[in-house]
Amino acid sequence: MDAQRTPLVVANWKMHKTIPEALRFLDAFLPALEGLGAQGAPGVGRVVEVAIAPPFTALQAVGARLRSATASIGLAAQNVHPEPQGAYTGEVSPVMLSDLGCRYVIVGHSERRRHFGEDDAFINKKLLAALRHGLGPILCVGETLEERRAGRTQGVLERQLRGALAGCPPEGAERLVIAYEPVWAIGTGVAASPDDAQEGARFVRELLRELYGEAVAGRVRVQYGGSVQPGNAYELMVRPDVDGALVGGASLDPEQFAQIVAEAAKAVQAKG
Ligand code: 13P
Numbered sequence: 146m147d148a149q150r151t152p153l154v155v156a157n158w159k160m161h162k163t164i165p166e167a168l169r170f171l172d173a174f175l176p177a178l179e180g181l182g183a184q185g186a187p188g189v190g191r192v193v194e195v196a197i198a199p200p201f202t203a204l205q206a207v208g209a210r211l212r213s214a215t216a217s218i219g220l221a222a223q224n225v226h227p228e229p230q231g232a233y234t235g236e237v238s239p240v241m242l243s244d245l246g247c248r249y250v251i252v253g254h255s256e257r258r259r260h261f262g263e264d265d266a267f268i269n270k271k272l273l274a275a276l277r278h279g280l281g282p283i284l285c286v287g288e289t290l291e292e293r294r295a296g297r298t299q300g301v302l303e304r305q306l307r308g309a310l311a312g313c314p315p316e317g318a319e320r321l322v323i324a325y326e327p328v329w330a331i332g333t334g335v336a337a338s339p340d341d342a343q344e345g346a347r348f349v350r351e352l353l354r355e356l357y358g359e360a361v362a363g364r365v366r367v368q369y370g371g372s373v374q375p376g377n378a379y380e381l382m383v384r385p386d387v388d389g390a391l392v393g394g395a396s397l398d399p400e401q402f403a404q405i406v407a408e409a410a411k412a413v414q415a416k417g
Contacts, residue, residue, distance in 0.1 A: 149363065149364070150363075150364065150388045151194050151366075151388075152192075152366065152382060152388045152389030152390075152409050152412070153193075153195075153196065153322055153366050153368060153388065153389040154194070154195050154368075154389045154390050154392065154405060154409050155251075155283065155324075155368070156195075156198060156396030156397075157198045157221075157223065157254075157370075157391055157392065157396060158197070158198060158199050158223075158396060158397060159200075160200055161397055162199060162203055163203070164203050164206045167203040167206060168206060168207075168210060170399050171207065171214070171399075173399035174399035174402060174403055175215075175216065178403050179216070180403075181404075181406070192414075193389070193409040193410050194217075195216070195218045196220065196221045196248060197219070197220065197396075198221035198222060198249070198251055200223065201224075201237055204220065204222060204242075205245055208220045208245055208246045208247070212246065219248035220245070220246055220247045220248055220249075221247060221249035221250060221251065221283065222237070222242045222245075222251070222280075223250075223251050224250070224251065224254075225242055225250045225252065225271050225274065225275055225280070226238050226239075226271070226274075227239075227267075227270035227271050227274040228274070229278070239275050240278055242278070242280055243280060247280055249283050250271075250282055250283065251283045251285065251324075251391075252268055252271045252272050252275065252282050252285070253271075253272075253284050253305065254285045254326075255287055255326060255328045259328075265304065265305060265309055266308065268305075268308065269308055269309050269310070272309050272310070272321075273312060273313060273317070276317040276320060281320050281321070282320075282322070283321075283322040283368070283391065284306075284309050284322070284323050285324045285326050286302050286306055286323065286324070286325060286326070286349065287301075287305075287325060287326040287327045287331075287345070287371070288301040288302065288328065288329075289328045289329060290328070290329035293327070293329065298327075298345070298348075299348055302345065302348055302349060302352070303352055306323075306353075306356075307352075307356075315357045315358070318353070318356070318357045318361050318365065319360075319361045319364045319365060321365055323349050323366070324370045324391040325349055325367060325369055325370070326370035326371050327341070327345065327371050330371025330372050331370070331372070332394060333371075333372055337371055337381075339380045339381050339384050342384060343385065343386055343387060345369070346369060346384070346388075347385075349386075350362050350367055350386050353365055366388035366389060367386055367387065368389045369381050369382070369387045369389075369390055370391030370392065370393070373392045373393075373395060374395050374405075375405055375408060378390060378405045378412075379408040379411055379412055382409050383411075383412040383416060390405065
């Protein structure tokens with residue numbers, strides 16, 4: 146069952162990189178990825194799927210460069226508005242993202258929940274809209290430190306998942322990627338332990354099983370996110386329910402991000 150899931154490693158650049166900076170990243174990252182393959186890192190770019198989520202302003206330039214690259218790397222957006230068009234100043238619609246060739250869109254990131262007041266109902270609308278327009282939602286869920294200390298981790302994950310997935314049919318659910326991102330691990334340099342990452346991912350999958358059954362739960366990729374680095378990536382991604390990573394800070398550096406992709410490929414081999 147585990148071997149059927151191709152891990153997905155995504156660079157979430159957040160509010161970083163101008164177009165020239167984004168293109169400079171690709172100038173270094175694409176050869177680094179090929180170089181890792183040449184050095185024998187098994188199946189980089191084949192057994193692992195890679196995607197990059199630049200800011201909106203660089204989506205088109207990055208997409209164009211990725212289309213001309215030899216490796217198949219997905220383009221991802223960091224946010225989307227639920228409506229296809231309309232009077233929503235400053236927003237970007239799922240139709241526009243599809244038009245740019247986006248494969249994925251991140252929804253429910255804790256930074257959007259915290260800084261922009263996005264609640265589960267709004268995230269649900271975004272997720273359903275993304276699916277309607279052919280985008281794969283990467284749904285982020287995760288507890289705060291306070292919630293974890295209060296023993297509420299599973300309750301929070303369950304609320305976020307049930308809220309975001311309301312009205313999502315099984316054929317939509319199997320196109321999802323879920324990122325378990327404990328809020329206390331994001332940008333802190335302190336990743337969850339591999340056991341905690343596995344436990345969060347396992348719980349997500351258990352809830353998917355309850356909602357959609359064994360087949361769908363076995364197909365959905367559950368990433369871990371929060372201070373993933375080249376040095377901890379393998380031990381996190383080798384755990385059975387962890388299918389890749391959503392990487393913030395370390396994804397800004399082409400060598401570090403390429404190394405994380407290589408660690409994901411090693412983890413695939415180990416899981417065999
Ligand atoms: P860091 O890798 O910088 O902790 O960020 C994780 C994250 O929020 C990815 O979406």
